[in-house]
Amino acid sequence: MxxxxxxxxxxxxxxxxxxxxxxxxxxxxxxxxxxxxxxxxxxxxxxxxxxxxxxxxxxxxxxxxxxxxxxxxxxxxxxxxxxxxxxxxxxxxxxxxxxxxxxxxxxxxxxxxxxxxxxxxxxxxxxxxxxxxxxxxxxxxxxxxxxxxxxxxxxxxxxxxxxxxxxxxxxxxxxxxxxxxxxxxxxxxxxxxxxxxxxxxxxxxxxxxxTGLSWVMPSPNLPTLDTAIVYPGQVLLEGTNLSEGRGTTRPFELFGAPFINPLVLKDALLADYELPGVILRETFFQPTFHKWAGEVCGGFQLHVTDRRLYKPYFTTLVILQTIIRLYPDHFQWRQPPYEYVYDRLPFDLLTGDPAVREGLEGHIPVTELEQQWGGGLEEFLEVRQHYI
Incomplete structure (x- = not known):
């Protein structure tokens, strides 16, 4: 049909x-x-x-x-x-x-x-x-x-x-x-x-x-469906000093910063977590505008290999926590204003709960953070059934 x-x-x-x-x-x-x-x-x-x-x-x-x-x-x-x-x-x-x-x-x-x-x-x-x-x-x-x-x-x-x-x-x-x-x-x-x-x-x-429908990019930095698939996690980078790939042809799939060594970061990531359904390909890129414009950034391109297994929000939180641990003198949270809000951190607005940021800073395993919000998610799923 x-x-x-x-x-x-x-x-x-x-x-x-x-x-x-x-x-x-x-x-x-x-x-x-x-x-x-x-x-x-x-x-x-x-x-x-x-x-x-x-x-x-x-x-x-x-x-x-x-x-x-x-x-x-x-x-x-x-x-x-x-x-x-x-x-x-x-x-x-x-x-x-x-x-x-x-x-x-x-x-x-x-x-x-x-x-x-x-x-x-x-x-x-x-x-x-x-x-x-x-x-x-x-x-x-x-x-x-x-x-x-x-x-x-x-x-x-x-x-x-x-x-x-x-x-x-x-x-x-x-x-x-x-x-x-x-x-x-x-x-x-x-x-x-x-x-x-x-x-x-x-x-x-x-x-x-x-679906057979034609994709037309809904906004300048969501050019493809691949972008949309990683977006639920990678959009969190807007609340940091990391480049989320704006100023490149693969926004949100590419990310990094001049202070990141992708080989070191990848080793640290894989030592602590399994990230199912996605491959992080180490790369370097130079944004033409936005964060770190004109500077060479070390980082990754996300390649989703299994949409059913890939968890974008979990994956990006794991990446962020590892970067915070490896580069504490370089990583920063973006400061307000953000989307017409002047009194709260952009990252907190994006996650919707300062406890997520505090958990990352406190090196609480992301698997544990995921368990903490599981109850609320289950309640949402029950209510959601009435609207689908």
């Missing part, structure tokens, strides 16, 4: 009332349909008098902006002439004036299956605004590109809430964006008038490359 996205279904079989209401769309250029046209073009063609406004997440409508507090601005989409309201910058959610233009907000966003990817938080904030003003929200669902089975990581603590995690979730949650919307709406009390057009024909065990 072919995989059909929510966008495809609403274009083919729209509700009878849809052409008669004013529509807004929260989306970006990675959401494509027939002919690889972006969602808003297809919706504008199908409902020419209905689509009234576009809303863009982090990185902008065209996905052109780099990471962390590089804002996009309001503009007009050049082909349709529709106003585009940025939800990453001066505002993080639609204003009442924005929502006065519409009756129904469609949400069709790409996601990468990782809590810290900000698009899900932007969706949640838009749902909050819609609830306050009595606007309906319809999520057009898509597959989780890294599958809907594997779940990993500690739950975010409520006092660590931010745009890289508005509500308690593990790092790898195994939900689609539409399932997340239902989870947020009910469990966390957003209470908006929410409908979901589910993805059809997708098996939860499937990764994106077997």
């Amino acid at each position: 072919a995989v059909r996205t929510g966008l495809e279904q609403i274009l083919a079989h729209p509700p009878s009332w849809l052409p008669r209401v004013r529509l807004g769309l929260l989306s970006n250029q990675a959401v494509v349909g027939c002919g690889l046209l972006p969602s808003w073009r297809l919706l504008a063609q199908r409902f020419p008098s209905s689509l009234r406004a576009l809303f863009s997440p982090q990185h902008g409508l065209w996905g052109e902006k780099q990471d962390n507090m590089i804002a996009s601005v309001d503009c007009r989409e050049p082909v349709t002439g529709l106003p585009v309201f940025s939800l990453y910058g001066e505002r993080l959610q639609p204003s009442p004036e924005n929502l006065d233009l519409i009756d129904v907000l469609l949400v069709d966003l790409p996601d990468v299956g990782t809590r810290v990817y900000t698009f899900a938080a932007t969706m949640a904030l838009a749902m909050q605004s819609a609830a306050q003003l009595g606007k309906k929200v319809i999520v057009l669902d898509r597959p989780n590109p890294i599958g809907g089975v594997q779940v990993e990581g500690n739950l975010l603590k409520s006092d660590m809430a931010s745009i890289v995690g508005p509500y308690p979730l593990p790092m790898r949650h195994g939900l689609t964006l539409g399932e997340l919307a239902r989870y947020y709406n009910q469990i966390h009390g957003i209470g908006c008038d929410l409908d979901l057009v589910p993805v059809q024909g997708w098996d939860r065990s499937q990764y994106f490359d077997v």
Whole structure:
């Protein structure tokens, strides 16, 4: 059975009332349909008098902006002439004036299956605004590109809430964006008038490359599915002084720093832990921008050999703990601000719990840390069953 996205279904079989209401769309250029046209073009063609406004997440409508507090601005989409309201910058959610233009907000966003990817938080904030003003929200669902089975990581603590995690979730949650919307709406009390057009024909065990859908990079540093697979762990490097490979053609797969000797690091890693499903290939690279731009960094490229066995969050925590032990005079935690938060360490926002950082610093084995958060993860899995 072919995989059909929510966008495809609403274009083919729209509700009878849809052409008669004013529509807004929260989306970006990675959401494509027939002919690889972006969602808003297809919706504008199908409902020419209905689509009234576009809303863009982090990185902008065209996905052109780099990471962390590089804002996009309001503009007009050049082909349709529709106003585009940025939800990453001066505002993080639609204003009442924005929502006065519409009756129904469609949400069709790409996601990468990782809590810290900000698009899900932007969706949640838009749902909050819609609830306050009595606007309906319809999520057009898509597959989780890294599958809907594997779940990993500690739950975010409520006092660590931010745009890289508005509500308690593990790092790898195994939900689609539409399932997340239902989870947020009910469990966390957003209470908006929410409908979901589910993805059809997708098996939860499937990764994106077997869906038959076309991968369009959702943001500048997630160029491939391989990037998305390592992202639930490697995104933690954003909270450190290690290069996460930005400024190279393999971001998040490549990582390192000028002070790292990859041969020494690899020996230390393999002496302490087994890292199933992945090979760390030692290498050197020179970022063209971002951290350590122009400097040669020693490090690794991650090569995932078995997606079922590979645990991205566990793997990166093991790597970080070993680097902290080997290079205590060189390794540093990145300092605020990060994603519009000025009073907490970026790494703590990313993990969602300062205890993870404290455990790494205290040389508590990552296997033991994993056991500590196991209870919360089991509770999440039980609740999650009601939304999949």
